[in-house]
Amino acid sequence: MIKGLALDLAAQAPGARARSTLAQYKEPWRDFIEWAALLQIQAQDIYDIRPEIVAMYLMYVFQSAKMEEVGPGRVSVASAAIACHFFLAGRASPTDHAACTLVRDLSKRTLRGQKLHRESMQPEHVRSLAEHFAGPAASLPDLMMVTAISVMFAGFLRFNDLAQVSVRHDLLVVSESHMAITLPKSKTDQEGVGHVVRIARVGGPACPVGLTERLLSLGKYNRVPRFPGEDVGPLLRRVKFTPRGHELQHVTGTARSPISSLSYTSFREKLQAMCSTAGINNSAVV
Incomplete structure (x- = not known):
């Protein structure tokens, strides 16, 4: 019943956030869903995911950002997208967990993106x-x-x-x-x-x-x-x-x-x- 309510709220509540915010988080949320599917976590079960698993995902995002030499924004956007969709479902966000906070802090301290120079093209x-x-x-x-x-x-x-x-x-x-x-x-x-x-x-x-x-x-x-x-x-x-x-x-x-x-x-x-x-x-x- 709780799972069904969360899914219904998520479907009905987009008006609680600005359209531009939802558009910004649409693709990061989809990436999270696809990653969870690799762990055999179905979309209908996503609101019951353990915070430690979400921290694992943010660490995965952190590692990809580090490898590609981009800044901490990729991690913060991924975390914010998850928090937004849990809010829309009326559920507490797993990104508030200490492990998720640790990954965000790590990304802010260590990730330094390359400065892009369009004129070099x-x-x-x-x-x-x-x-x-x-x-x-x-x-x-x-x-x-x-x-x-x-x-x-x-x-x-x-x-x-x-x-x-x-x-x-x-x-x-x-x-x-x-x-x-x-x-x-x-x-x-x-x-x-x-x-x-x-x-x-x-x-x-x-x-x-x-x-x-x-x-x-x-x-x-x-x-x-x-x-x-x-x-x-x-x-x-x-x-x-x-x-x-x-x-x-x-x-x-x-x-x-x-x-x-x-x-x-x-x-x-x-x-x-x-x-x-x-x-x-x-x-x-x-």
Whole structure:
């Protein structure tokens, strides 16, 4: 009965937290669920998990962050995501346990992320990634990554900007000469009204406009909302593998449950792997 109540509360209580908070924690919570499944802990049993097991998970996150030389934010976000979902289920959070506190303190004291330098990404890096991963037979996830990298480079965008690039027909407009991307907000947007980024069509395998066109076609994105409140989602998002091949995990969402962008952590991990395969010194570009 208690387990059922927790699941019901978790399903009904998202309004108790801001939508932006839930979007931020969606992927870290999913990662935790998938890790727990490896221990044969089912999703319906997750609210009965022992705090010591959660501390083991946070230690796993800590070790991955240390190996990839990122800061303590990955551990703190993972912990906060778990605490948030337990709150929504009306259950005490296991992250309050002393063992979990110890892992968070350890991460704050010892993890030091590399300072990222976007300007170190060179045109030859983008071309090399396009040659390796964006050929005529490119898979959807590979084409999505190369397109994202090319758009970021050509548009001088940070990852936070890229994550907000919507595929909606009036926010992403492709013409013969260029592509216009309307961002809802940016670091340099003093009035918070958004701004338009224009990227020229330059031709060639690494052209950001051509890559975007190919991605929209291959991914079968829905770009026109069918009703008020329908969310068509961002350009960069999760992909699933089906018997028919790779497909977008979600084609549409709603204003209450929008499609979230791929997380920075997942993006960085994929970029590192691609750079390694292409023979690019990934410490210089990610």
